[in-house]
Amino acid sequence: MINQRTILKPVSMTGIGLHSGAKVQVAFRPAPADTGIVYTRTDLNPNVTMKCTADNVKDTQLCTALVNEAGVRISTVEHLTAALSSLGIDNLYVDVNAPEIPVMDGSAQPFLYLFASVGIQELSVPKKFIRVVRKVRVENEGKWAELTPSESGFNLDLQIDFNHPAMDRDKQHYAMTFTGEAFARDVSRARTFCFMRDVEFMHAHNLALGGSLENAVVLDDNRVINPEGLRYEDEFVKHKLLDAIGDLYMDGHSILANFKAYKTGHDLNNRLLRALLSDSSNYEIIQFADTQKTKSNAINFLDAKKTLTAF
Numbered sequence: 001m002i003n004q005r006t007i008l009k010p011v012s013m014t015g016i017g018l019h020s021g022a023k024v025q026v027a028f029r030p031a032p033a034d035t036g037i038v039y040t041r042t043d044l045n046p047n048v049t050m051k052c053t054a055d056n057v058k059d060t061q062l063c064t065a066l067v068n069e070a071g072v073r074i075s076t077v078e079h080l081t082a083a084l085s086s087l088g089i090d091n092l093y094v095d096v097n098a099p100e101i102p103v104m105d106g107s108a109q110p111f112l113y114l115f116a117s118v119g120i121q122e123l124s125v126p127k128k129f130i131r132v133v134r135k136v137r138v139e140n141e142g143k144w145a146e147l148t149p150s151e152s153g154f155n156l157d158l159q160i161d162f163n164h165p166a167m168d169r170d171k172q173h174y175a176m177t178f179t180g181e182a183f184a185r186d187v188s189r190a191r192t193f194c195f196m197r198d199v200e201f202m203h204a205h206n207l208a209l210g211g212s213l214e215n216a217v218v219l220d221d222n223r224v225i226n227p228e229g230l231r232y233e234d235e236f237v238k239h240k241l242l243d244a245i246g247d248l249y250m251d252g253h254s255i256l257a258n259f260k261a262y263k264t265g266h267d268l269n270n271r272l273l274r275a276l277l278s279d280s281s282n283y284e285i286i287q288f289a290d291t292q293k294t295k296s297n298a299i300n301f302l303d304a305k306k307t308l309t310a311f
């Protein structure tokens with residue numbers, strides 16, 4: 001049996017907002033079973049609360065945002081979501097005093113550190129997994145992403161295709177069997193990346209005012225300009241994988257499937273999740289009392305203790 005999880009006690013962090021460049025505070029509080037991941041904008045009067053679901057995800061030029069019916073948004077949720085996915089946290093209150101979650105270092109690692117510092121609380125209600133039973137595929141202009149049924153948990157296989165002198169051809173593919181531990185060790189530190197020409201464009205349009213070499217890998221026409229270089233040889237594809245893991249967790253449920261994608265991004269990942277959820281014959285909701293339904297290795301899939309010591 002795998003149960004639902006939250007954090008053991010409240011904790012908060014402060015960082016820079018990617019869009020505004022201003023200081024942002026975000027507080028995390030434990031939530032009861034079946035709450036989901038619930039965000040509150042505490043800077044608005046009255047406060048605005050919205051649940052993280054696939055339907056209110058909006059891809060923007062810079063990040064993934066949650067947007068409710070009234071147009072209130074909370075941006076830059078994707079790396080936090082990836083960290084939650086790797087810890088199996090499915091219930092949490094997230095209170096933020098700005099329209100965005102702090103970007104931190106552009107990876108998922110600061111969130112893992114934070115949750116490691118407070119610990120994980122197991123709740124007494126079984127966790128619900130989405131098990132894919134039928135192939136779902138989305139495509140757009142030569143890019144594609146698909147989910148197919150898996151007998152062994154959550155497997156990911158992602159290919160990017162950049163023609164750039166600093167991006168080796170043989171470092172643009174990555175495949176992994178997802179466990180919280182493998183994510184923390186091999187993927188969580190991969191930072192977002194962008195090109196100098198994009199940075200110049202964004203700053204000229206007053207966008208990404210908080211973006212810097214502190215929270216992104218930046219490439220000019222020939223090389224990585226961050227003085228510290230890369231954290232992994234294949235940091236670029238690993239960051240795309242990190243994004244996909246976050247994007248596929250926007251509904252707050254771990255997916256049991258094979259995920260395979262070519263040149264995918266937030267938009268396509270979200271379309272894939274929506275396509276999956278749009279037809280209930282694509283999937284079934286299972287709990288791990290139901291282990292006879294799958295030969296999955298998912299019992300070890302979300303070992304929070306291993307995840308929290310792997311990075």
Ligand SMILES: [Zn+2]
Nearest residue numbers: 078192239243
């Ligand atoms: Zn990202």
